[in-house]
Amino acid sequence: MTVIADITVPADAFPLGRVLEDLPAVEIELERIVPLREAIIPLFWISGADPAVIETTLRDHAETESVEQLTAAEDRTLFEVRWGPDINGVIQALIDTRAKILEATGTADTWDFRLRFSSHEDLSAFNMALTESDVPVTLRHIYNPTLPDEGDALSPRQRDALLTAYRQGYFEVPRRTTLTELADTVEVSDSALSQRLRRATNALVEDTMLTDEEPRS
Incomplete structure (x- = not known):
């Protein structure tokens, strides 16, 4: 049965958190994560900092393969980032358990996710994967949505x-x-x-x- 979980992880457990840890005013809203061959590409909206500074910070990081500014709306900019194939932790666990990201926002301190899993077994596998990767995770809420x-x-x-x-x-x-x-x-x-x-x-x-x-x- 489908299960939805609200979780929180430290920012440094997620690639964007590690890359942008020196920009405490930044707020990030993840649009989606998709696997493409061996690359992992998130789209995310960012506010609270100069887009040029964000782009430079991302490009200079060892985990980043490419960065592109896609569009801007009000005070936010949509970025596409291609991570290297060695990214693991939260992202790899999401892919391995086929979790769907319903909502995700992050700051310099924490990332909050609302995730949908196909079953409680997939949620358990996700939690176990994070534990094995030494990623502390706080489960804020869990429920079974109405079909x-x-x-x-x-x-x-x-x-x-x-x-x-x-x-x-x-x-x-x-x-x-x-x-x-x-x-x-x-x-x-x-x-x-x-x-x-x-x-x-x-x-x-x-x-x-x-x-x-x-x-x-």
Whole structure:
């Protein structure tokens, strides 16, 4: 049965945390991690520092093979980074257990992940892999989500974020509130709320608008 886990790991247990440890004001929002042949490529949004400084810091690190700035939105920049094939720890455990990253944000101190596993066995394997790699992990919350054909396609936090945004006029033209004001209301960072709203919208489109024949993300 599918299981979702909220975990926290130290920043230095994750490549971006190790690379950017000298930039304490940085906040990172992971978009996705995909294996491509022998390379591991994360896409991530970053705020809190000059994008040029971030790019230089990434390029100069031994674990990095290539870096590219893809786009910018408001005060955030989307980067694509190709890590070397020797990256292990959290990333390798994610790949080996086929975990799907639902949400991920990081700072100079910690990384918070919301992960979906196909089974409790995969979650246990993930935890064991981190233990064997000497990566301390804090399990904040674990639960079994409702399957789409049995109920809501949204997680409780996604539903709350969407409803709060709707009730406060975030989707109106012109908007009656800002992302920062919404983030203060639900007590998360701007980038975490932005990701939650995008994930929720994506889930609603998949659940209500796609046919069985159409591909899903």
